Amino acid sequence: MECQLKITLTEQRKEKPASDKLGFGVHFTDHMFTMDYTEGKGWHDPQIVPYSPVTLDPAAMVFHYGQTVFEGLKAYRNKDDRAWLFRPDQNFKRLNRSLSRLSMPLIDEDFMLEALKQLVATEKEWIPTESGTSLYIRPFVIATEACFGVRASHTYKLIILLSPVGAYYAGGMKPVKIYVENHYVRAVRGGTGNAKTAGNYAGSLKAQEEAKEKGYEQVLWLDGIENKYVEEVGSMNVFFKVNGEVWVPELNGSILEGITRDSTIHMLKDWGVPVVEKRISMEDLYEAYTKGELEEAFGTGTAAVISPIGEMSWNEHKMVINNAQIGELTSKLYDQMTGIQYGLVEDKFGWSVEVTKA
Amino acid sequence: MECQLKITLTEQRKEKPASDKLGFGVHFTDHMFTMDYTEGKGWHDPQIVPYSPVTLDPAAMVFHYGQTVFEGLKAYRNKDDRAWLFRPDQNFKRLNRSLSRLSMPLIDEDFMLEALKQLVATEKEWIPTESGTSLYIRPFVIATEACFGVRASHTYKLIILLSPVGAYYAGGMKPVKIYVENHYVRAVRGGTGNAKTAGNYAGSLKAQEEAKEKGYEQVLWLDGIENKYVEEVGSMNVFFKVNGEVWVPELNGSILEGITRDSTIHMLKDWGVPVVEKRISMEDLYEAYTKGELEEAFGTGTAAVISPIGEMSWNEHKMVINNAQIGELTSKLYDQMTGIQYGLVEDKFGWSVEVTKA
Numbered sequence: 001m002e003c004q005l006k007i008t009l010t011e012q013r014k015e016k017p018a019s020d021k022l023g024f025g026v027h028f029t030d031h032m033f034t035m036d037y038t039e040g041k042g043w044h045d046p047q048i049v050p051y052s053p054v055t056l057d058p059a060a061m062v063f064h065y066g067q068t069v070f071e072g073l074k075a076y077r078n079k080d081d082r083a084w085l086f087r088p089d090q091n092f093k094r095l096n097r098s099l100s101r102l103s104m105p106l107i108d109e110d111f112m113l114e115a116l117k118q119l120v121a122t123e124k125e126w127i128p129t130e131s132g133t134s135l136y137i138r139p140f141v142i143a144t145e146a147c148f149g150v151r152a153s154h155t156y157k158l159i160i161l162l163s164p165v166g167a168y169y170a171g172g173m174k175p176v177k178i179y180v181e182n183h184y185v186r187a188v189r190g191g192t193g194n195a196k197t198a199g200n201y202a203g204s205l206k207a208q209e210e211a212k213e214k215g216y217e218q219v220l221w222l223d224g225i226e227n228k229y230v231e232e233v234g235s236m237n238v239f240f241k242v243n244g245e246v247w248v249p250e251l252n253g254s255i256l257e258g259i260t261r262d263s264t265i266h267m268l269k270d271w272g273v274p275v276v277e278k279r280i281s282m283e284d285l286y287e288a289y290t291k292g293e294l295e296e297a298f299g300t301g302t303a304a305v306i307s308p309i310g311e312m313s314w315n316e317h318k319m320v321i322n323n324a325q326i327g328e329l330t331s332k333l334y335d336q337m338t339g340i341q342y343g344l345v346e347d348k349f350g351w352s353v354e355v356t357k358a
Numbered sequence: 359m360e361c362q363l364k365i366t367l368t369e370q371r372k373e374k375p376a377s378d379k380l381g382f383g384v385h386f387t388d389h390m391f392t393m394d395y396t397e398g399k400g401w402h403d404p405q406i407v408p409y410s411p412v413t414l415d416p417a418a419m420v421f422h423y424g425q426t427v428f429e430g431l432k433a434y435r436n437k438d439d440r441a442w443l444f445r446p447d448q449n450f451k452r453l454n455r456s457l458s459r460l461s462m463p464l465i466d467e468d469f470m471l472e473a474l475k476q477l478v479a480t481e482k483e484w485i486p487t488e489s490g491t492s493l494y495i496r497p498f499v500i501a502t503e504a505c506f507g508v509r510a511s512h513t514y515k516l517i518i519l520l521s522p523v524g525a526y527y528a529g530g531m532k533p534v535k536i537y538v539e540n541h542y543v544r545a546v547r548g549g550t551g552n553a554k555t556a557g558n559y560a561g562s563l564k565a566q567e568e569a570k571e572k573g574y575e576q577v578l579w580l581d582g583i584e585n586k587y588v589e590e591v592g593s594m595n596v597f598f599k600v601n602g603e604v605w606v607p608e609l610n611g612s613i614l615e616g617i618t619r620d621s622t623i624h625m626l627k628d629w630g631v632p633v634v635e636k637r638i639s640m641e642d643l644y645e646a647y648t649k650g651e652l653e654e655a656f657g658t659g660t661a662a663v664i665s666p667i668g669e670m671s672w673n674e675h676k677m678v679i680n681n682a683q684i685g686e687l688t689s690k691l692y693d694q695m696t697g698i699q700y701g702l703v704e705d706k707f708g709w710s711v712e713v714t715k716a
């Protein structure tokens with residue numbers, strides 16, 4: 001691959017939003033990274049350019065057949081003005097797994113990490129420093145060939161966008177109410193559930209909307225085959241503390257392999273908390289609940305890091321977890337995970353990668 | 359809705375490709391239809407404009423969460439220079455069903471049909487007239503809001519593109535070899551299988567590629583739950599003639615409700631051929647095959663109309679159907695269906711809609 005990264009800086013810097021008005025994914029920085037793929041030539045022309053619109057033929061395959069994958073990770077800036085990425089190598093690994101599932105060309109993970117560092121270094125002033133804020137990073141790849149044949153595209157574009165984001169819980173972390181979805185299905189074995197591809201999210205919007213109308217904040221997804229086993233919550237992985245043990249749905253091909261999920265498992269094991277990765281049925285959870293053994297529940301994901309679950313509604317059953325209060329373990333995980341991310345506690349796992357210019 | 363259709367004609371007409379060099383979906387006409395949606399305002403600014411690129415913010419939701427749906431239909435021109443659409447009302451009905459599943463705003467079906475007629479009338483000279491050729495019509499809607507929140511977009515763009523297409527079987531109709539897919543899954547109950555949305559196609563590319571490598575032209579999709587029941591073939595519906603009866607997978611929520619499928623069922627019933635819509639297992643088909651009762655098999659869809667299946671490979675079983683020759687019923691269906699489409703035989707069902715300027 002031609003790795004010469006070309007940099008064109010903007011002449012018009014945007015005004016940065018106030019740190020209490022950031023929201024999630026609505027403000028974008030001054031620059032973006034782009035790289036093109038052409039069959040026979042491979043990935044080429046990596047560059048950092050001013051943030052600018054994408055111009056595509058209306059017949060571009062991404063619009064019609066959804067051949068696209070993405071990633072999501074964050075950069076954090078701490079008080080001594082150093083900037084860190086959290087396990088970015090894992091995101092590029094997963095990007096390649098997604099690309100492969102979608103019949104798209106793989107990227108050079110090492111090169112991408114260097115390019116990302118360069119981009120984030122260029123935009124370092126955009127990384128907010130208030131507690132809970134960060135710079136959300138969105139790499140994505142789209143099929144650009146103009147053709148209606150149902151087949152893989154011969155050309156692609158990879159883009160990385162940066163967006164300063166606010167504390168996920170603006171009013172402080174608050175346990176959410178979850179609707180256990182028994183009609184709509186997010187993913188099924190043999191499908192694309194373990195790839196980070198657009199279609200998985202498009203299909204989930206309807207369930208999410210209907211749950212909102214019923215008064216719930218998120219949907220708990222069950223497996224697509226028997227509608228029995230827990231898979232994910234919204235676009236997060238999910239954990240349950242049952243009688244001192246932590247249960248987490250095992251990776252089965254339809255669950256996204258979350259990086260926060262993996263980090264959580266490592267951290268818990270390091271603390272000596274027993275973690276069981278297994279098939280978890282709603283029946284088992286409900287039984288644990290009636291016995292008073294369902295102690296905590298939380299989602300994990302890059303956006304919210306750790307998100308406590310206060311209530312789950314499953315058919316006619318309503319389960320209030322830990323009196324709808326944030327559990328002790330949930331809280332400790334949040335503090336430790338964000339502590340490492342912001343460089344406030346020792347990074348004993350070697351997860352943080354400092355952003356330095358090449 | 360503001361229905362005033364604004365028309366801006368191009369000053370630079372493209373050269374039309376030779377009718378034997380058309381291919382499928384690689385040439386596009388001089389104009390396209392576009393219309394925008396803004397929350398609170400509804401659909402607005404319908405217009406016919408010169409074919410031109412789409413410029414979007416790189417954070418536009420269609421790139422990230424795949425909120426997009428499409429349709430596919432055809433216009434035919436016959437020897438006396440009249441142009442016809444085949445059951446276009448059905449496509450706009452299905453477009454609305456897809457829009458609803460994807461949490462997108464519905465369109466006014468009657469207005470869209472008028473707009474489409476106007477567009478096709480404008481491009482009438484682009485409709486090829488050679489036998490087997492036609493003008494493929496691709497309406498699609500994409501989410502355009504720039505935001506990373508996983509929720510429905512507040513803005514959309516609807517576009518209709520036109521593409522003159524060649525005879526699907528350039529070398530004459532030829533039975534295809536089918537690989538019965540037992541690993542990858544196209545869709546599952548509760549998912550988006552019965553909506554015409556990008557993600558369904560993205561997820562199917564890998565299976566299609568692997569089948570090609572094994573020497574097959576298309577994949578036969580089985581249900582996502584038990585991997586037992588026949589759903590579709592490639593991006594077509596599928597039919598089997600067994601012992602004088604015609605079997606077709608019943609609509610179950612994960613199968614696309616094909617318009618050619620519906621037309622085929624009507625036509626067969628009109629001929630007095632018994633049609634059974636039911637769950638069809640591969641076991642049942644294989645049993646019929648071993649008894650010598652699997653007489654014909656074919657796919658149905660707008661692109662190929664009727665596509666004969668000559669061979670199916672299922673696990674260790676290879677089933678050669680009708681000596682890999684085009685069956686009698688398959689052939690009759692193709693002739694009658696295309697006969698109606700080209701205005702060569704009586705349209706007793708009232709399916710053809712003439713293209714006239716408003």
Ligand SMILES: Cc1ncc(COP(=O)(O)O)c(C=O)c1O
Pocket residue numbers: 072232234235236237256257258259260261300301302303
């Ligand atoms: C469907 C889905 N599940 C789980 C996750 C969590 O993954 P990660 O922890 O890598 O952010 C995500 C992404 O945030 C997701 O989109």
Ligand SMILES: Cc1ncc(COP(=O)(O)O)c(C=O)c1O
Pocket residue numbers: 430590592593594595614615616617618619658659660661
């Ligand atoms: C997945 C799928 N199934 C079936 C069909 C056939 O539908 P129709 O006959 O309306 O073209 C299509 C579209 O062509 C399709 O994309």
